[in-house]
Amino acid sequence: MTGLSQRPLPSPLSPEHEAALLPSSPSRRTRRQTMLRWTVLLPLGGFFLLPLIAMVEFSTREVQGRRGLQAWAAIADTPELVSAIATSLALSGLTTVLTLALLVPTLTWVRLKLPKIRRLVEALCLLPLVIPAIVLVVGIAPVYTWVARLLGESPLTLTFSYTVLALPYASRAIDIGLTAMDLPTLVEAARGLGASWLTVLVRVVVPNMRGALMAAALLTVSVVLGEFTLASLLNFSNLQVEIDLLSKSNAESAVAVSLAAIIFVFALLFAVSAVSYRRSRPIDQDHA
Template sequence: MNSEDTRAFDADGIAGAVVASTVTFPKPPQLRAARRAKQSVIKFVILFVTLAFLFVPLLAMLIFTLRHPLSGRWSAAPWIAIFTGNGESLGADLTVLWQGVGTSLALSAVTVVIMLLLLVPTMVIVHIRSKALERAIEWVATLPLTIPAIVLVVGLGPIYRWLSADVLSTNPIWLCFAYVILVMPFAFRAIAVGLNSIDVKTLVEASRSLGASWPKVFFKVIIPNLWQSILSASFISIAVVLGEYTVASLLGRMNLQVALYQLGQSNSQISTAMSLLALLFGVVLLVALDLISDAMRKSKEGK
């Protein structure tokens, strides 16, 4: 055997050893079953701990609303007072509560409209024209996350004092301007995910080459592809507005959380029950978002 045959034999031997070392033999059924059982136990423990962390406080709140803290007597009177609108028997004036609910719902609607009018056209135009400017807008939009709400109030206080005295009024609906700032980071991220998931430039160029005007491109081409992101941004914004307390309280305006705080001074059970209903409403929003997203995805797949 000459030297060339020896080198060839060695190379084949090394290659065979490498292939043999990388081959994975199937595990016995007993080992696979044991591994699946172990993974199932770990998943169950993680799920149980997570659900307990989330639902034990909610269960404690529910028990608190049904069991009187002093006498220990069980009663559904706080829930009956909420659904009948009469809390006089429990020493609570629910007028403030319904005023706060109406204000927060109106603020949610106005905030979402202003947020969408500001963010969606701006982000679409910047996404098409300039990536550098898009990064700058992202920095500005996410800046409120790094600024505490109480610091925002310190800066917004003089502005609202001037607006209330000389331009607008003290109506709580004007909190929408401050709330747009608070929801902007969450809404920006939701819309940015939608823009990055589609080829906006190609859609725009194809539409323009077919003779579509810019308004038609925006409303009939881009917006239908962003519906899921727009819904996500809207629902997240509604959840943030319904849970906001600091800005409204420090600026002396009434919303749902301020009303719950004031109601808690006279009857904490009714306040806690209403807080549970607000949390349930947030869960309903998230479930509705998931169902709408699935329906939209299935309709696109069907087409």
């Protein structure tokens, strides 16, 4: 009996059942993941695209059912709207610079020297999400009486208020960028080579978190371009205030301006993604 070769017993399962019990191949798992991804993305894409399509349809609607760009051409013929667009773009740039200049050194220093108050700083940065804008106006309005005396009644003074509104979004993006790198090791190496704190910040920290800084800048621009409450209640004119006024006389042009602002933010988003991809591609190829 010991010299006899042992033959495998026939399986009681059919070939179909045996194939079902085998682990799925990588290609099959990939197909399932792709199907699941498209099943989720298509409804979400439709949910976000349908309002944009409706805005295009409404802004190109003319009399007698014709289509045209008369509402879009009227944007350049409205001096108040052009001035509001320039003001909002200037506010976006100033707010972005002030927000990054405030958050990058602060969050870096907290991570390196004061890690015990990190949660407190995060909570303070998130406060504008909890406090309604109308309540912020009640507290900010007396301050702006002094700001008007010192800097004049320019709408660009909204930069200080918009910086507060952008703190929750920009701080999270910067914090993620700081978490993604080995900050203590990099700073210790730079300081060991004799670099000053300013040099460490400009030549070590900032280059290693360019993606996070661009994301924070994009979020800040989005907040500024979409803000209405503070500017309206403080009697300043920005893009959203002029859109609200324009909607009462020319709704098509108001929708066209809103759509243009959305397209502008999306263009910035794709530009940031393209820049981040170009910076990471050589690194990936070198490792490959």
